[in-house]
Amino acid sequence: MTTKLLRFLDEIIERDEPMTISEAVNIWTSLIADFSLVKGDLEKRMKANPGDESLKAELTEMEGHYLEIHQVMKEVFEPGGYFEKIGAYDKNGIK
Amino acid sequence: MKRNYLFIWMLLLVGVVEAASGSSAGVMSLYFNNHLFVDFLIFLGFFIIVTQSVFKDTFGGGLPIALGLILSISIGGYFYKTGLALGDFGPIALLIVSLIVLVMIVNKLKDYSFWVIILSAVGVIGLMLVGLKMNILPDSVNNLLKSVIVIVCIILVLLSVYKIIKLRHDNRDVAAKKKADVADAADAAAVAAAAAKKADVADAADAAEAGDEAAVEAGFAVKEVRQKMNLINYTSNSNNPVNSNKLKKDVILLEGKIKELEVNSDEKKRLIVLLQVILGKKYKFIINKLTNEVDKFVEGYGKKYSVVLYQEQSDFDFLNKEATEEAKVLHEKMDELKDLGLLSGENVNTVLAVAEEVHKKINLVDLYRAIAVNYIGLVVKITELSHNLSHYEDYETLKNYVKVLEEEIQELGVQQSEKDRLNAFLQNISDMKYNSMIQKLTKKVDDFIGSSAGRYGVVEGRDSDSLTRNKAEAEVLREKIDKLRNLRIKFGENAAAAWVLLGRFIKEKAESGPRSSFQRPKEVSAETPVEGKKNLKVVLTKIKKIFTKS
Numbered sequence: 001m002t003t004k005l006l007r008f009l010d011e012i013i014e015r016d017e018p019m020t021i022s023e024a025v026n027i028w029t030s031l032i033a034d035f036s037l038v039k040g041d042l043e044k045r046m047k048a049n050p051g052d053e054s055l056k057a058e059l060t061e062m063e064g065h066y067l068e069i070h071q072v073m074k075e076v077f078e079p080g081g082y083f084e085k086i087g088a089y090d091k092n093g094i095k
Numbered sequence: 096m097k098r099n100y101l102f103i104w105m106l107l108l109v110g111v112v113e114a115a116s117g118s119s120a121g122v123m124s125l126y127f128n129n130h131l132f133v134d135f136l137i138f139l140g141f142f143i144i145v146t147q148s149v150f151k152d153t154f155g156g157g158l159p160i161a162l163g164l165i166l167s168i169s170i171g172g173y174f175y176k177t178g179l180a181l182g183d184f185g186p187i188a189l190l191i192v193s194l195i196v197l198v199m200i201v202n203k204l205k206d207y208s209f210w211v212i213i214l215s216a217v218g219v220i221g222l223m224l225v226g227l228k229m230n231i232l233p234d235s236v237n238n239l240l241k242s243v244i245v246i247v248c249i250i251l252v253l254l255s256v257y258k259i260i261k262l263r264h265d266n267r268d269v270a271a272k273k274k275a276d277v278a279d280a281a282d283a284a285a286v287a288a289a290a291a292k293k294a295d296v297a298d299a300a301d302a303a304e305a306g307d308e309a310a311v312e313a314g315f316a317v318k319e320v321r322q323k324m325n326l327i328n329y330t331s332n333s334n335n336p337v338n339s340n341k342l343k344k345d346v347i348l349l350e351g352k353i354k355e356l357e358v359n360s361d362e363k364k365r366l367i368v369l370l371q372v373i374l375g376k377k378y379k380f381i382i383n384k385l386t387n388e389v390d391k392f393v394e395g396y397g398k399k400y401s402v403v404l405y406q407e408q409s410d411f412d413f414l415n416k417e418a419t420e421e422a423k424v425l426h427e428k429m430d431e432l433k434d435l436g437l438l439s440g441e442n443v444n445t446v447l448a449v450a451e452e453v454h455k456k457i458n459l460v461d462l463y464r465a466i467a468v469n470y471i472g473l474v475v476k477i478t479e480l481s482h483n484l485s486h487y488e489d490y491e492t493l494k495n496y497v498k499v500l501e502e503e504i505q506e507l508g509v510q511q512s513e514k515d516r517l518n519a520f521l522q523n524i525s526d527m528k529y530n531s532m533i534q535k536l537t538k539k540v541d542d543f544i545g546s547s548a549g550r551y552g553v554v555e556g557r558d559s560d561s562l563t564r565n566k567a568e569a570e571v572l573r574e575k576i577d578k579l580r581n582l583r584i585k586f587g588e589n590a591a592a593a594w595v596l597l598g599r600f601i602k603e604k605a606e607s608g609p610r611s612s613f614q615r616p617k618e619v620s621a622e623t624p625v626e627g628k629k630n631l632k633v634v635l636t637k638i639k640k641i642f643t644k645s
Binding site for chain 1: 439630631632633634635637638639640641
């Protein structure tokens with residue numbers, strides 16, 4: 001989770017305009033990449049310390065957050081989701 | 096009608112009086128005491144009726160009466176001279192009279208039920224015969240039995256009288272109800288016409304008024320009129336084309352009712368036209384609604400999904416094209432519908448069938464939604480794959496997952512060209528993985544060679560044979576690496592085999608040769624795991640906040 005991503009999210013929260021579709025897709029793919037790195041690192045540590053239950057719990061918790069983010073991102077694209085509600089489209093396509 | 100019944104009532108009265116008196120003299124003795132006068136009256140009535148019916152048109156009213164009177168006096172004089180009486184004709188003559196009475200009763204009561212007729216006939220004739228003291232019943236039959244027969248006949252007559260009265264009463268109610276129904280029908284028609292006008296179907300209203308007048312004249316029952324009113328309300332209120340099945344059923348029902356009506360064919364035609372006019376309005380309403388939906392589909396959903404799917408509309412617009420093509424077909428169907436004449440039952444069914452088909456097509460929007468969601472999901476999976484390649488320790492797992500994704504791509508409801516693009520995307524990611532592995536392996540081998548060669552170099556001269564041997568092995572290894580680099584790797588068996596062979600080779604060399612200084616390069620993580628865990632939670636919170644802000 002880079003500082004850049006967190007700062008970017010803060011900017012979106014602060015500004016008046018809602019998140020755009022391309023921003024959401026970028027954040028989503030960025031999260032996938034970041035999570036895979038962090039997860040990989042954690043798994044290596046688990047391999048090195050097989051008896052360390054705290055690492056396992058940490059991974060489980062991380063995966064829980066990650067899946068929840070996944071679900072949220074998926075729902076916003078679905079019919080009746082965030083982007084449809086905010087009218088992110090007009091007859092010419094993306095606004 | 097009253098005069099017909101008067102005859103029956105007179106007979107009944109005679110019979111009842113006679114039976115009640117119980118006298119053996121009674122009417123017959125009265126007749127035989129005055130038979131000349133009675134016969135004269137009978138002949139007078141008979142001849143006047145006959146002469147009037149024969150000569151009235153030729154000689155007017157007066158002459159036939161005079162002629163009847165003359166004939167009556169003449170035959171009365173003849174009976175006086177000869178001493179004959181009509182009553183002398185005996186039981187046979189009166190039996191004939193009884194049969195005539197029976198026929199009259201049946202004729203007059205033919206509108207009543209069978210049992211009323213039977214009861215009336217038996218009662219009346221029985222009373223008449225008994226009352227007239229005909230010798231139908233022999234003298235051996237005692238008076239008690241005769242009295243019982245009379246009483247039975249009286250009961251039968253009273254029963255039949257009761258039934259007749261009851262039936263007449265019921266018929267009066269039915270007639271009144273029918274009259275009221277006709278009035279209701281008129282009211283219903285007026286309401287129906289008003290409803291139709293309200294729904295901006297002025298033509299239908301006019302036709303409804305005209306048609307309903309015809310319906311009233313023809314005794315069109317209130318049920319049918321109300322049904323029609325419901326249809327008019329249906330045409331003005333219903334906005335769901337899916338209900339066209341109900342409409343079709345209503346139409347078929349009403350058409351059947353119209354055909355069954357006992358009116359002339361012109362009236363039926365008028366009603367059919369009325370029905371079709373109303374239906375025409377409904378079809379136009381349906382068509383307009385469908386047209387709007389098609390327009391919405393064309394202008395909105397097609398483009399919208401192309402944007403969602405590809406982010407850059409210029410890159411891929413096949414869905415947009417597909418949607419446009421679909422919409423074009425729909426519009427053509429709409430034009431066909433609009434051109435159809437709506438004045439026959441066949442066209443009605445055609446219109447409804449096509450309308451339903453069109454509506455199904457419009458449901459493609461939902462299909463596109465589903466495809467879009469699937470597509471996004473697949474793209475995400477492939478993206479995940481590209482970032483998680485390092486998790487795949489062996490090629491078999493990777494290959495299997497790639498196969499799963501390939502199958503999902505094939506099942507996706509998009510054009511083949513788009514499937515090819517996704518496959519290419521997947522292939523590129525796999526190639527990336529292979530290239531990455533090759534690079535990693537190369538680096539490992541280089542490190543191994545460098546380390547070994549360096550170490551061997553340091554000890555050069557001490558063990559030249561060993562150095563030479565290791566250098567030669569290192570050269571072989573490098574050749575293999577070069578070959579690997581030149582391999583065309585495609586989801587490949589080659590890459591998997593290379594990975595296995597190289598891994599084994601390095602392992603063997605590392606274990607059998609001098610101790611290698613090779614260390615696996617440390618992979619740099621963007622964040623420490625603790626920060627990652629913490630930040631993931633923060634990201635989740637922030638994302639939720641963003642998506643609930645609006």
